[in-house]
Amino acid sequence: MSPDLQHLISGLTQGSPAEASPRDALHQLASVLAQRPIPVGRMMRSRTICSAQSRIALTYLAYWLRHGYAGDVGEKERCLNETHLSAALELFSTMSYLRGAFMKVGQLLTNYPNVLPVQFIDTLKALHFEAPPMHFSLLREFVHDELGKDPTDIFETFETKAFAAASLGQVHRARLKSGQMVAIKIQYPNVGRTIREDSKNLMTILSPMRFTDDWENLKRQVEDLCQTLETETDYCEEAARLQRVGRLFEGDDRVIVPRFYPEFSTRRVLTMDYLDGAHLDEFLTTDPPAALRHFYGELIYRISHRMLYTGRVVYADPHPGNYLFHNDGRLGLLDFGCCRDLTTEEWDYFCQVHGAPGSQEHHLKALKRSMEVSDSRPVSPQHIFHVEEFCRWFREPRQFNGDFDFGDEKYLGHGFNLVTDGVRRGYVRSKPVNTWLLRDLFGICALAFRLGARFNAKAIFEEESSASPAY
């Protein structure tokens, strides 16, 4: 195991000597993943890149799992729990398709350049765009099964090589018989069903575990993750979201949301307008002027807020691969698979917790609601202080008068430190929806940081939240 990975694991998994078994399981798992052979072919190289990503994400996940395994349970239950935990970790290690989900955690970490060693960043950055490809013969057969004909019979032209990777498949360019250029996202066969079955198995393994109340909350978060993964395998849901988001930006020339074509789409094949443009890295190499960087940072911030406050959709995957930059100031949006539609209860919670702070009592109630604890249950002052610190950090840009400097690494770094500090202290109890809100928030801040953007976040927040019918 590399010294850097070892350091990372040691730093994260500090705990009492009595909790040796889960720590051993974590080390064992990381060691197994680290011992993959040196890649010699393209297929092996892809797997190892994904494994590096998986190692890091599994480290965090296993730490969260382990931290829920705590304190005051009897010896018999402890032994039982160890068995379940080991089984859960083992199952995670076999869920290689989850590299897509773990990629998303890694993508989040990638955008915080000061957090991880540079070599991890370079490896993780590649994961935005790479995945083992389907060759055309497999794809042709699959599309034939899904759409009733070979793709070369359906479309005027169809490129046999994918031009982009998706987390569960890949994307091809084609031209309709009408002349329109389209992008066709095609899922790898059987992934959806495998994810559903593995999710069920995972919850079956975790369900009997008896821990503190915090563990019940963690299990709900894992359940939430599994459910989201399953949702991502349904392109019909993504298509519906694409249409809803498109309506949010109708008439706004700056934002391009691709149209989707239902006659050429199914649950596992999604056909939509092909958008050109440059991804963030490519855009930044053109050395764009500061004004354009500020403009895009502001636009990305506004898009996220409009989707949330008007559309009640959390764009939980705001990584560089999902935006296409044009030098004329237009921004294309891609990939609405990893979004979270807020339920009525979650929206109500969001308004309560993230709205204007009221009395101290109201504030404490809102905090407890965000941690999913009853009003009567005591919460340590340190924990409350930590959450309040985070809320202060979160509100800072929208309370700042004038242009807030998102390019200031101290701001982003402070936010990330608060989150990792919270994880280290075991403050992992949270409503599952907070994970998605956090990903959206950090993703947007990280993009704005990369752009070195400065803009009036307060004005955008006030405009977009006041336009919301129910906020």
Added chain:
Amino acid sequence: MRITAQAKVEARERIVVSALRLFASNGFSRTTTREIAEAAGVASGTIFNYFPTKESLAMAVIGGALEDGERNFLRRRRGDEELAEDLFAHVLEGLRKLKPHRRYAGEVLEKAMSPFTSPELTDDGGRVRSAHLKTVSQVLAWHGISPTVVVFVSHLYWTLYLGVLAFWVNDSSKKQEDTLVVLDQSMRLFAAALAEDE
């Protein structure tokens, strides 16, 4: 009365078509040669003038489907495929043609193509095997695999292919999608192993 060559060809054709229909609807074991003869409009014993056994008749049908698959594969090749894709496409074209016979193919293939089958039943299976491996050797040669390696890996490949066939026969997933995955992964691993060896 002497039967013309043309009449023989037509009779054989009727027997094959009738067998195909009855195997598909009733299964291989439940279909008798008497029923096939009756459906084809020939005397019971006439079938054995053309096919020594019921299995041989079934293999003629299946063998014909696989030959169609071979021809389709060669016709549809683009020329820019990598080895794993070529191997995948070759098997897949055979499975596509074999699909109408999936219900009874397992029973027949087990008798005719199993390595443990007795010699008098392997002629038909032997022909199918030879034709398939001939195409595989051609594919390997296109991708620069040396002839000596081809001779060795053909045995290995045949075992892999039979495994995929067996999986497909028993695949209850919708449109046998699981077989696509198994076939894809199998051929990738096989091709990768060859690439490392070269």
